[in-house]
Amino acid sequence: MLDPKLTDEPARRAALDRYEVLDTPREPAFDRITDLVRSILGVPISAVSLVDADRQWFKALSGLDAEETPRDVAFCNHTIRERAPMVVTDATEDARFRDNPLVTGDPNIRSYAGIPLETPDGYNIGSLCAIDTVPRQFDPGQIAILRNLAALVVEQLELRRIAERDHLTGALTRRAFLNEMNRAIALFERHQRPASLLLFDIDHFKRINDAHGHPAGDRVIRGIAQLCTSLQRPSDSLGRLGGEEFGILLPEAGEHDATKAAQRFCDAIAATEIPGAPPLHATASFGVAELSGDWPTGESWLAVADMALYEAKRSGRNRIAVARHESCNAT
Template sequence: MTPQEKLADEAGRIAALQRYDILDTPAEGAFDKITALVRTLIGVPISAVSLIDTDRQWFKSLNGLDATETERSVAFCDHSIRQSEPLIITDAQSDLRFRDNPFVTGDPGIRSYAGVPLRTPDGYNIGSLCAVDTRTRDFGPEQVAILAGLAPIVVEQMELRLLAERDGLSGALTRRAFVAEVDKHIALYVRHKRPAALILLDIDHFKRVNDSYGHGAGDRVLEAVSALCRSRSRPSDSFGRLGGEEFALLLPETTESEAMAVANRLRDTIERFEISYEPPLHVTASFGVAAIGHGRLNSQAWLAAADTALYAAKRGGRNAVVLTPQDTLRAA
């Protein structure tokens, strides 16, 4: 596919954006430093790292304004991602595309804009790094060059962020990245009462594998169990390694009973699976399940509820699935 064809490939562009799993994440210093630098070097009151989702503009960093997102239809950035070269607007009031834009006619009173597309390594424009002023102005070649030089650094930070969120051995999310996903779905529950469930799983007698076959075999078991669980998960699910041989699966839009069914299928799949090694290996896993709800509105409490069930599964003989019911904490 040519670069021009990719500009029109909206499905591919959205897939490229979603690969970074960055939307609705907290502010991060690496991105805020870049927008602060843009304000200083170019001399503008506003700078942003703006990402264009299906129907909204979301700011990973917005320096000079207090906002998190806007509708896509009013985003200057949405025009920026439709071209390969920088988008320069010297007077928004005289530009037919923007003169009736509410951010031009009202607060913050945008008059000029310079935006450089954030292009992924596979060639998709997922957003822009922009400089915004409330007065008409020309952006000189040196100022545009600053934006053009910093935009690839923004993308590099997104790539580094993605690498840092993955466990090198298992390919699962790191504990930090997984807990961030848990926090995100707690916020969705608080705002919209969307159901979700957590499954914790721990590989049974993992130390015995290491002691009997060596740490190479243990690593192979971790890789295989992780790959197996991820292959049985939906794109919307999040799978993380919490530490050692303990993993977790976050299931959005999933009820308590549905999560139990998922856990039981995974338990059965792992028990039946033969792990390629010499000799071939077989393991089982214990599972704890907890749905979001009363008393579980922070990540620590929700994970603790699932961990209580996991501990009960291991104490009860392992290779089992146990639920911490919704009313357990309420009754306590």
């Protein structure tokens, strides 16, 4: 009987998107797995491959220099259609692949063994594969090893997702937020898609802790995070970058729209009463930085927004400042 989860492409894509892993930087946990595959199975190439709408993107790739391929030429695109491993002993004799440009040209794939990366809810989002440039058999012991390592890839993806959320606010952690920023940078470099960063922190937060205690401070942090989450667009990302400092990433927003959004957040925070005993009020200062080709990493982009934030605080707090522009008072 046909497994419906192998044919439900929208649900499969949603399962992949939940990991928020596409276009993120390389990570040692995944690189170590592909290195192990090469060493144990004796193959020149191994990859953790994730299948997006129209591309195969590599979270880890050992033995080859590439970031992605079109989906229609990916061996992995066939692997995700089955529960069982896909093994190709000689691609030149397989009707599915003998005319494939990855077989007829670089990297000259001849043999392939791929294990579907199955999520806990049963969707195949990609594969862990071993690739050779000569025809070969993969014995049952090697396939068993590959299965175990594929399960480890999924475990790493799950751990990565758990570690991406701050326990107090539910916002992205600093690491996860920087990954989102780096994804926005990749989209900007590839397709010139705009994005802007709002960086803010709670004004005089130490006074709140000193006057009311740390539980009250946590209440303010949580309340402001919930407020920002309720105000942001579905495509925006909120991150807690440390203590009382937050970032809001605005995809598809230039400086003008980002400045208006920052003012809206700033005004809303100032007008909000944080419930509790006693009820509390707080304000926040904002720095705004539109993405530019001058900032090739999340950290450099963050540094520019931080300079604007410093200007907002220096000029009186409870206001916004735009990178390389004069600050604007909150109303």
